Amino acid sequence: MLLHMSTWKEIDERLKSSRTVIIPIGSNEQHGPMGLLGTDWLCPEIISHAAEKEGDLLIAPTFNIGMAQHHLGFSGTISLRPTTFMAAIEDWVDSLARHGFDRIYFLNGHGGNIATIEATFSQIYSHYSYAAEPCPFIMKLRNWWDLPGIASLCARLYPQGHGSHATPSEIAVTFAAYPDFVKSAAMEPRIAPNGPIRDALDYRDRFPDGRIGSDSSLATVSDGEQIIAAAVKGLLDDVAKFQAE
Amino acid sequence: MLLHMSTWKEIDERLKSSRTVIIPIGSNEQHGPMGLLGTDWLCPEIISHAAEKEGDLLIAPTFNIGMAQHHLGFSGTISLRPTTFMAAIEDWVDSLARHGFDRIYFLNGHGGNIATIEATFSQIYSHYSYAAEPCPFIMKLRNWWDLPGIASLCARLYPQGHGSHATPSEIAVTFAAYPDFVKSAAMEPRIAPNGPIRDALDYRDRFPDGRIGSDSSLATVSDGEQIIAAAVKGLLDDVAKFQAE
Amino acid sequence: MLLHMSTWKEIDERLKSSRTVIIPIGSNEQHGPMGLLGTDWLCPEIISHAAEKEGDLLIAPTFNIGMAQHHLGFSGTISLRPTTFMAAIEDWVDSLARHGFDRIYFLNGHGGNIATIEATFSQIYSHYSYAAEPCPFIMKLRNWWDLPGIASLCARLYPQGHGSHATPSEIAVTFAAYPDFVKSAAMEPRIAPNGPIRDALDYRDRFPDGRIGSDSSLATVSDGEQIIAAAVKGLLDDVAKFQAE
Amino acid sequence: MLLHMSTWKEIDERLKSSRTVIIPIGSNEQHGPMGLLGTDWLCPEIISHAAEKEGDLLIAPTFNIGMAQHHLGFSGTISLRPTTFMAAIEDWVDSLARHGFDRIYFLNGHGGNIATIEATFSQIYSHYSYAAEPCPFIMKLRNWWDLPGIASLCARLYPQGHGSHATPSEIAVTFAAYPDFVKSAAMEPRIAPNGPIRDALDYRDRFPDGRIGSDSSLATVSDGEQIIAAAVKGLLDDVAKFQAE
Amino acid sequence: MLLHMSTWKEIDERLKSSRTVIIPIGSNEQHGPMGLLGTDWLCPEIISHAAEKEGDLLIAPTFNIGMAQHHLGFSGTISLRPTTFMAAIEDWVDSLARHGFDRIYFLNGHGGNIATIEATFSQIYSHYSYAAEPCPFIMKLRNWWDLPGIASLCARLYPQGHGSHATPSEIAVTFAAYPDFVKSAAMEPRIAPNGPIRDALDYRDRFPDGRIGSDSSLATVSDGEQIIAAAVKGLLDDVAKFQAE
Amino acid sequence: MLLHMSTWKEIDERLKSSRTVIIPIGSNEQHGPMGLLGTDWLCPEIISHAAEKEGDLLIAPTFNIGMAQHHLGFSGTISLRPTTFMAAIEDWVDSLARHGFDRIYFLNGHGGNIATIEATFSQIYSHYSYAAEPCPFIMKLRNWWDLPGIASLCARLYPQGHGSHATPSEIAVTFAAYPDFVKSAAMEPRIAPNGPIRDALDYRDRFPDGRIGSDSSLATVSDGEQIIAAAVKGLLDDVAKFQAE
């Protein structure tokens, strides 16, 4: 069930049987010479929407702009400042909790979001902690690449060149979902360098085409289909466990 | 051109010929017994994506959560607080301006967003005003229903019962784009009441099924197709004028 | 009754019979070559203080600095940033609501304030909306030029050259109230240009003497007296309706 | 010269010879059974406007709402939270500095404002201090009762019962300026108690009629006239020294 | 009892008999050519820890970074912006109040902190004041040099050259506690100049070696021992009175 | 070299040869029935001060209050809200960068700080990223237990019962440094439970004595000495690498 394609009465009805909601969350940022700018929000959207067709899930709209300050040196990147990102996540959670959702699950597509999302969870819980009141809901952050079964699959598909940004796996997921938007580009060097992540100008100096440690050109539509299938299964299992908590 | 389906190099290339970007912006909120929760962000997304197929536009990802505090009494509504909404819009604009965009056009789908978006424009401009520096970009807000040609079309299609929330026109647009999600419900009363908008509990008391002044059941797929066609034309004209400014 | 010229015991007493309070709110900003910098806060102050003499109103102190970032290119303009303006309005409202006022009416004198005041109302209501609690008071914004009877009077007095900033009507109101401060200046051009409002430097380029669309020199003391009389009547009627709600 | 009764061109002209501006700042809060709610902003307004008639001063509009959280237990008090107060002062200063004012003098009428105004000065200066840039203006806070000559005059007029809130001296100033609003009330006890200032309920418990340490009933119009005369002289001297710095 | 050298169970136990806690608070900032950067937080720490050995006190960890924007022109100074300082103090207080502490006593070592701490107290109390709820705790600010007995002792020890920054008394306290860190430097001029405190560059111009009005070289270990002994006594008395309130 | 035990001239001198500074950062929070409330800030302070005696390091004052909202159910815990923590870290960094430090190394003692510190680094870098300016300094976060050599040592010392909160290793470090404060308590159960970390009441329910997964009673002074020695070596190596970057 897609929340945004439902009426409020349908959500009211759903809340009688399940109080869990899944929020695909990502970022809109450069993904190297052949990756889509939307990759990081498209991946959790693709996976969660595919899972919704196979299981009994409620998927919220996609939270598509995250914390990508380090990518601002590349055109098309849109970032929230960490403090803005925190405020926005808090308002999403407060809205959903207002309706009675008590299991709020973020399926994340961007490594750069993790610290800020976790800091936000602490911020949200802290209101209850200072007030000595029980928080009526719980939150969970899961990166799609950490879903059960994904790491081993990617290791098998990409023994070399997986890297950590503009990875062939995330690009494959978008290619499988949007084959009309498959792009290609020469990778120079084939495997991109590694290094620390700091401000945008430093990033652009270290990683001239935007990739980190990856060979994006390994991505294929068929890989993407396998990854999506595995992630759907992993997500359904993971949400089931969360719901049962 | 859809920004999120492009690579950063494609955006870099585009910036050589055009520095205009369109942001579909809306809200995720109750739309009465048969309107989709996503109506207000789906409409500008539908219209701008349709226009992108016919003209030379660059469309940013959809800003899908807006200011809908008054709808929080209905399940599924997700709202940003005005101050959060302002901070988020500012970060989107700062990101896009960072790349050189100098015409930032918001195509809005939610009346409740207008005041806060305009206050944000003032906030953004004010940084330059206090510093006595020229602002290197300009921003424009346009509600899709204010695009040239739309008001007269809606008046013709719905001489009665158009109203102002969960209107047949906005619902028709979503039905035309997503015919698999056409819903129906009895309208009681057929035309919903009117009244002021305040906090969420007051709203729910005044407008028990969520609609204001409208008969949503007038919406048809075919109306939606006409409205989309008119809005596409209106948008292309309006953006052309903005670009020429 | 002027709140600031009363003791707390008198306000306590008043609250037993009426819980309505009127806040004159405006801006301190350039008003062209012959308009007073205080015009936008003087007008609602003049009108509400005149009305207080004729009806049973409680008038709060004047909120004299508003959102005028676009006028900062002209000496003497004092502006709050929108976010500051919002915080200040919220504190005024919280203070008045603390005492039991449940009808808080802002008589506004500056078009540039409107969006931010409305965004603030949403911010204030949102605290109740997220908490699922009823808001114990209601707020209303009324521009003095939108009071019943004013638009038609101004159209009659100034069939040409009324414009939208440094208008003869607002200047006439201040001249009628403060005849010792009547000023005159050559209008070049007689009717000022129109255009969009953005940052301060852009504003000064477009509107070199500060006026927008107006011929301030049409203002006379006698016009001002008529406008004040009409506005007093309009205000008393409008507040009575608000009180009865 | 009253800033708000001037045109921007007059302020432009003035800036050629003097870059000093005086801001009357106070609070709107209970002042016991016979003191006006506006006392604390009326006093600096009265004194500075009187001084403007005798010397060459430029007076800004009155900053009429300050930090009065502890008085919120008494009807009619309007307070800004300290953080809001700080933001508002900062925006006033930024606006005035934008025009080239480099001596910004606050004539204060409320003891409860002092700490927050000083903290704000630090906040404003800190932007320059972190940036290692010179601050192009200086700010000064002066309480009107600390102007040269006032303390000794008040000690002479009120050897007993001056106290620290709803003092006969401040009430006398307002009575002298607004003889139509002279009020009287029985003082019980004649001299109010002293004690610490904390939250609003604690304040109301300690100081049931609002006064602290004072016998407001000692105030006379003629005292007020003497105090105003002395304060005018003190202000002109003090501003002259500030200007010469 | 040192809070940070205790277990939570020991604090739980302590709360049964006393709900008072003392927070040493200061600043880390330049103290002239021979004063330690830590002087202002070391002094209240030294005094309170010494007092803890003689009386029944509970001492919190030291709040070591305060408001020192004006000292940022000198290497090693670390400052919080006033608004940050306020937020941090508020969180400390909220944490301690959460456990039931109802007497929160700040022993301050830095004059530059005073205004901001007092503004913070108002901010904290204001939450209760707007909500019309009693604040369950009280706060007190005491500068160590204002403890009973200190001013007269310092006047006796340093009839000349005490000054107001990098004073011989504060330096003597640190020397007595940390004799291994006794430093010396030529004082040029012997007694430093006086003047107003503004931004960092202005400060450095006025006070080239950092001192204000003082001759730091008067400090001796033996003075420090006397001052500490007097301050310990003063603190025990002062806290006893606060506790009894 | 301890920054707070130095004069500003000594820091000035030091900056000529090294622009690196180490900030011990932790938290003040419950550490089970026998761990000190200060454990998490004492450990990095102990280790860095020990290292300072053996190598050429500059150690800033200890940042002793961190993000510990989940521990607020236990007396003595003092926490900053994540947003406050971020603002404070930013001000520390801005202060140090103001003096020319370009390598800012946080030695962290609290797992709960990590996400918020990393989010803060992003916030700090983002100012430069939006402005398209190079950030003149780099920051590094290192948990002391992740220093080279520590994990293996702890695994050897505590093959069982190390856990993740109130661990024998961290308690041992404090015991070694402060043998007068060695405490003991019965561990029931011997090894504490594991589980997720949420709000304070949930935490207290899951972890009744405060420990997570650990047997604190394994801590000995002699272990602590070994761990400190290893950490000193690890820190010197790690900082040398950072400095060389």
Ligand code: NI
């Ligand atoms: Ni990615």
Ligand code: NI
């Ligand atoms: Ni709608």
Ligand code: NI
């Ligand atoms: Ni106007």
Ligand code: NI
């Ligand atoms: Ni007063």
Ligand code: NI
């Ligand atoms: Ni000092």
Ligand code: NI
């Ligand atoms: Ni720990």
